[in-house]
Amino acid sequence: MRVRRKVGILVSGRGSNLQALLDACADPAFPAEIVLVISNVAGAYALERAEKAGVAxxxxxxxxxxxxxxxxxxxxAALRAAAVEIVCLAGFMRLLTPEFTRAWAGRMLNIHPSLLPSFKGLHTHQRAIEAGVKLHGCTVHLVTPDLDDGPILVQKAVPVLLGDTPDTLAARVLEQEHQAYPEALRLLAEGRVTVTANRAEIA
Known part of the structure; x- marks a missing residue:
């Protein structure tokens, strides 16, 4: 029987990407299991999602x-006490120190609502519309000390439509985020990711 990798999720808000990961990990055949969800915000709805799924x-x-x-x-300390092997940032609205990111190098994922390296930071959908790009999307990448940087595992694209608002574009991108994050976690948990010169190669 294959051992499932233990995952810790860091959240701050409503946790829609957390829900996508919870749903994926509910399948016993998925190569990872979520053992702990940590929020820096008391009462975050993401915590309720985790509790409903029976996750600490x-x-x-x-x-x-x-x-x-x-x-x-x-x-x-909390992640290590739970024997976490992989960390996923899912709407975690805190900048992590270089020391923390280095400690979890190669074992920490983040999802960002743009096709990196374009539109790092905030307000990505508004900026994409203003820039006149034809494609927008999301990126799941390994975390490094630099903001919204690191080897890319998965990207999903959506067209930017005439008349799009930041909200309508965000809704279409979010649908792709919910597919991309479980896909990337599967790749990492199965040991299929090799990083060479800041480029992730998928076996």
Whole structure:
């Protein structure tokens, strides 16, 4: 019987991408299982999603710590106590320290609502419309100390339509996010990802 990799998810909000991962991991044949969901925001709806799925949850409020390093140390300790092997950022609205990202190098995923390296940061859908691009989408990548950077595992694209608003474009991209994140987690959990010179090669 294949051993499933233990996953910890970091969240801050409603957790729609968390739900996509929970749904994927509900299949016993999926190569990963979610063992812990941590939020820095008390009462985040993502925690309710995890609890409904029978997954352990934890709230670690960032405001309870004097600085980012202390907060990240608490995150790291909680993840390791749960024997987490892979970390997924799913709407986690905190910048992580370089020390934390290096500690989880090659084992931490993030999803970003653009076709990286275009439109790093916030307000990606508005910026895509303003730039006049014809394709927009989402990216799942391995996390590095640089914001929205790191080897790309999966990308999904959608057309930018005439008359699109940031909300209508975001809704179409979100549908692709819900497919891309489980796909990327599967690749990493199955050990099919090799990184060479900041490029992810998929076996």
């Amino acid at each position: 949850t934890l709230t670690i409020p960032h405001k309870s710590y004097p600085d980012r390093a202390a907060f990240d140390a608490a995150l790291d």
